[in-house]
Amino acid sequence: MKIFDRATVRRHRDRAAPGLDHYGFLFAEVAERLAERVDDVLRDFPLVLDLGSHGGDLARLLPGRKGISTVISCDLSEAMVAQAPGAAVVCDEEFLPIAPNSVDLVVSNLSLHWVNDLPGALLQARAALKPDGFFLAALFGGETLKELRDSLAAAEIELEGGLSPRVSPFVDVRDAGALLSRAGFSMPVVDTETITVTYEHPLKLMNDLRGMGESNAVHERRKGLSRRETLLTAVENYLDTHADDEGRVPATFQIVWLAGWAPHDSQPQPKAPGSATVSLADVLGTHPPSCSS
Template sequence: MNGPQFDQITVFDREQVRRNRDRAAPGFDDVDFLVRESADRLTDRLRDIARLFPAALDLGCRTGLLSDFVTGMNGIQTLIQADLSPGMAARADRGDRPAVAADEEWLPFAEESFDLVLSNLSLHWVNDLPGALIQINRALKADGLFLGAMLGGETLKELRDVMALAEVELRDGLSPRISPFADLRDAGALMQRAGFALPVIDSDTITVTYGNPLTLMQELRKMGEGNAVAERSRRPLGRDILMRAAELYAERYAGPDGRVPATFEIIYLHGWAPHETQQKPLRPGSARNRLAAALGAEEQSAGEKPNGT
């Protein structure tokens, strides 16, 4: 199936993203805390919507964790799961909840296939995020809902800081080591650009503490969140940089108990495929009631000064 054509900016090596997830798939249950917490919060948002969504898609499903939360909710009868990683998709496939290996940048679904598309912490690895959102919109039936969560710009700010300092200090240069993330303002603009109606964007911050920074780095790899930036250095990171980054992390960020924090900002995306029945803003000048009447005040024409001035 030929996908839509968009201007492509290659920030991420999608093959590396796939390999990272394939390697993480067998042991992902041991490090799924962040995805699980985000799934719980995403489900709370879905629970607040008094609508039925018979056909749903979980895009970026990993091991199928989100399906455990939403099965039976909001009238979901059919739930299709998809992940870039065949290894993750194989783990998510549970018979009544089928899973396929599919790329968020080239969705293999017909237009108007779903009443609901969910995506939990996967879209931050997409090169063409506007294009992916447009495809999600097209895959929705009219008045269908997209509800997603993605990592935002404050994510891993502590690790980004110390990795940059350590590499500049020991290598006299800097190479991309941690994925760039969209910020809240960008997300809102992207939803509008993709044509979603009534978009709502908000964010949460989750802070996780670790006994030492090296444990954090190990868990990121186990989660499938290792470096997949296209322009990353192919040179091994080196134990000297890792150890210096760990020292700086402890010096700058450790709490009184010696544990170090890791910040994860989660941006939630909420938007509807356009439909004629949806609320629309009034045209300028079309209001039927005057503000002055609502406030019990005397209305004056433009440029006229109030009495006594």
């Protein structure tokens, strides 16, 4: 199934790489939060693989924490990889050239939402981990850019009589845990955060998305430039519906956190059905009253 044009994703990242220091503030913020979550894990991770590394934020943040000595940055874009410090490789998250059972920790910071086969990418990440290795990723969730999506949809319906896919479809948080289990991770955990960024104008948001390399790369997107009238109407919709008293508009970014472990015998295991030695009624004190004649 081809949802995204991966060649277009690469071109967008190549184009964004020179200015990422100016536009990559969201990547930097979520990288800080990811590093803090790694700090909370009671394990050391000498060798780390960063999937979709962008400009190498995690390769700067992680070494020296939790016994981490090496971070291998990998990204679809050679221009992005060139900015990462230390070990780096140009590769596609959908086709990882990483030996099985070779790394202690796999991380990913706001990149996996562009892969066509997310279950397959998660499976490869799990295969790259050593037994009892840890996986931690941040993805954009379904509430991301909801204001922009609604404004564009209303403009297209009004002026063009239909919709075209203009914003990437994002992972549904309700499905995320099942995806981890399907990929073979044990003890999967999913949670979400919301980051709201305010802008003086919707066009500034659109410019920032382009500068981040996050422009539309949906395979079935409308090719060519958007109609000027449609774009201006979308901007008016955004301002009319979402602007605050000072005229600023919000942009919602929902961050879905995925975490799981490569299986290992030392991990807690569920007991076999029927092996309980204490009844639930005993624990809850809910025995039915006895009857006497």
